[in-house]
Amino acid sequence: MDFPCLRLGLLLPLVAALDFSYHHQERMEEFLKTVAQSYSSITHLHSIGKSVEGRNLWVLVVGRFPKTHRVGIPEFKYVANMHGDETVGRELLLHLIDYLVTNDGKDPDITNLISSTRIHIMPSMNPDGFEAVKKPDCYYSNGRENRNNYDLNRNFPDAFVLNDVSRQPETVAVMQWLKTETFVLSANLHGGALVASYPFDNGVQATGTLFSRSLTPDDDVFQYLAYTYASRNINMKKGDQCKNKVKFPNGITNGYSWYPIQGGMQDYNYIWAQCFEITLELSCCKYPREEKLPSFWNSNKASLIEYMKQVHLGVKGQVFDQNGNPLPNVIVEVQDRKHICPYKTNKFGEYYLLLLPGSYIINVTVPGYDPYFTEVFIPKKSQNFSALTKDIRLPFQGQLNSIQVSNLSCPTIPLYRDLPGHSAATKPSLFLFLVTLLHIFFK
Incomplete structure (x- = not known):
């Protein structure tokens, strides 16, 4: 007797349970390709470019129309492993992919999220750096930079100073990617601290540096976004879990207030790509032992999902x-x-x-x-x-x-260099009001 349903089931590829271990390039690609094949109706796997050593920069898209943009459906993205030796985010995004595709049609929140959002997930922006690290280490290693020894989070154009450095293949790939999609909200996942950091990472007096911070015109939204993530991560919300590190009230910080950087990715997203991005520091230890990975997933799962929902603000x-x-x-x-x-x-x-x-x-x-x-x-x-x-x-x-609509992109030069104060967001009184507002909103 022929059992067509059984025969079809045997032909369908199955996704093996994703283990809590570090997935190097070959294993990561195997997992991503299997997911893309097994869940082809809601996923699309593509490479946005290659690293210095020729490794693909993979992005898995999850959504009802994963291959193309649909009017009214916002584009969201997560990027991890920008610093090759900061590894927790890489594994969390693989587990997030697994959680999304296996819960579609089962969990109402996940089902609605996939139906209403096009989600782009890049587990590793710096695969060469990850492969260069020989063993787990809580501190700096030579895998932080890409193969050409460039820190990718200092490699983007900067709106405040002339960041005249050689743009790396990984950076260029991301910059080109941002031009192909209407990204609305994003986060990039790092390690070495436990905090949600929001723009600006660099600044001038016009953005509030005299008050030891650098605030965007959308500072209220950014504080809300950072707190949305941190408040659902018990350890991050405490703000003081990493030894010998600065304390972060409510687990959030303005990037410049923490320490200024030039050529950061989150500032570039906000200024040139119209995409609100924050930086998530997920572990005190940059490259913790594998047995710690389940606890990181448990601590971050709710935050990762809730943060994605914020693409529907406004x-x-x-x-x-x-x-x-x-x-x-x-x-x-x-x-x-x-x-x-x-x-x-x-x-x-x-x-x-x-x-x-x-x-x-x-x-x-x-x-x-x-x-x-x-x-x-x-x-x-x-x-x-x-x-x-x-x-x-x-x-x-x-x-x-007949209307002549300008199609010129914003120039990649220091834009804030001679700008006078441009936003009420730089006033100390508003800053204190916004912090109070967050407490009221979430109490």
């Missing part, structure tokens, strides 16, 4: 002309929080603005036309797995083919 929508044609490259920003590189609609006329509950005036600007203002109110309890949707139809006469 407001999103499309900008159209009066005839219903979507408008690309149109500036869409909140009136009192302009970015040094203006945030613009993508090729579908979409915009995504991460905002906390409240009332905001959105300024929509098309070159050659007067600014268009519209008010939005974001309720305290927003829709599940969706930002507030606010499409904007501009009152232009005739076809918009």
